């Protein structure tokens with residue numbers, strides 16, 4: 006098969022052999038990108054393609070290998086699927102190489118061939134790190150290479166079952182002339198590796214760097230090519246690392262795994278609620294604990310609010326919750342509970358750098374605002390959750406019973422929840438107070 010360079014318009018798909026500023030198809034400027042055209046020397050006979058009934062497809066169950074890291078296994082949907090392509094994205098220095106080296110070490114006991122391809126660090130550096138992390142160094146094979154064709158040769162010869170490519174931005178294929186790291190190179194290099202992996206049922210873990218604004222040519226352009234996209238993020242204090250599945254063809258998206266970076270690599274965090282809830286001994290006004298769901302797991306988090314006299318136009322600032330939502334909640338507070346924040350700055354914060362995307366924290370935000378306005382601490386044993394509607398009603402949220410169980414597990418003795426979330430059998434040790442209106446709910450605060 007001969008390969009020839011073509012320039013393809015990212016907008017209309019027209020292709021041309023010569024680079025131009027303007028697309029010959031749609032006439033738009035700067036949309037042409039380098040790509041390769043596959044041409045056979047002699048025109049091949051096109052094989053007959055035939056659709057097949059869905060019921061006739063051979064449905065062998067996915068073969069999964071557990072990575073021996075329960076946090077990562079959960080995010081992957083129960084282990085690494087043979088032949089799956091997983092993209093692990095994250096900012097430089099967050100711990101992608103560390104995690105994958107540890108995972109390869111774990112897997113090397115159960116899977117015969119594991120290969121770590123490094124394009125960034127030397128073999129020496131990787132071996133040193135493996136030694137420091139206590140990774141079984143004799144069973145993890147290392148390769149320092151950035152040329153995709155050479156890597157494919159090694160894969161053909163050595164037939165490893167699991168391969169880490171660290172990182173995809175350093176890889177290049179000779180089929181293209183553009184520099185490694187360019188969008189075209191990243192995409193084409195990944196495409197070559199994905200093709201090989203799918204044909205040979207090899208699992209490939211691709212490392213991809215992203216900057217804060219995600220601007221760099223990298224993981225974003227690969228998301229549609231891979232089966233699973235994991236993003237590695239850091240909590241505000243940088244001690245903890247969160248892995249989130251943003252796409253998963255083999256499991257639920259939005260699953261979350263928590264790790265802590267230690268002197269000996271990444272360690273699993275088994276009980277995240279305990280970390281986000283590490284509160285001081287003294288009761289303070291404006292602090293309320295709620296329970297959110299991150300993927301399939303309930304997580305207890307503390308919400309803080311502070312109000313202060315505004316010296317100018319009143320400000321509403323939030324960290325970890327949507328600012329528009331806070332504005333809306335304050336309007337409901339005024340209209341339906343008669344509590345005004347006019348002329349006051351209002352700040353709301355989710356402790357521990359957690360970002361809350363669901364509405365279940367609404368009632369807790371209002372409870373925290375109420376508590377700080379009244380300078381009255383909320384009972385430490387009280388858990389609050391529920392969505393607040395514009396009519397001042399408290400609406401139910403999914404997974405109420407599970408949230409209550411998480412609260413009971415961590416010693417909460419009372420829970421203020423939407424009436425519709427009162428479970429038929431209450432988890433032991435927690436008293437459930439059902440509320441349906443925001444004004445009546447805030448009477449408990």
Ligand code: TYD
Pocket residue numbers: 095096097098099100101102103104134138266267268269270271
């Ligand atoms: P690394 O895995 O190299 O990040 P990435 O591949 O995402 O760029 O992680 C590097 C950081 O992790 C670095 O700042 C040092 C820290 N680290 C530890 O704290 N402990 C360890 O055992 C290791 C290996 C790294």
Ligand code: MG
Pocket residue numbers: 098101102103125171
């Ligand atoms: Mg790295």
